[in-house]
Amino acid sequence: MCTHWPTCPTADSPDHHDAVIVSAHPEQGWNLLCNGTIVFDDTGELLPDGRIVGPLRTMREPVAA
Template sequence: MCRHFPPCPTADATDRDSARTIAHHPEQGWSLLCNQVLFFEDTGELLPSGTVIPPSRRPLTQVAR
């Protein structure tokens, strides 16, 4: 349970990524947020319920030549 004020968004909230980081492991590519969401470097997420949120990747743009 979050003890911050204002409290962090829950794992089910659309803004769940804005929760505070409580463990950061850049060498492994992940962080644990206060709402128990595992946030991965590629923007994928693993929710406490076991639900996987795939990475949100921007489409590649063509370089003008």
């Protein structure tokens, strides 16, 4: 899928987020990467094979009263 040199990492590789953005849609909260991965602003992903990666969220510290 990638035509860049050096080629972008595949969607299955650990560094797949380093792929080039080929279509940015900040108004909708997502970007399409050169390797076919759709990355959402909430850190969730849709992989080219249809698998879904849920957003990575951290627990907030309780607010002191």
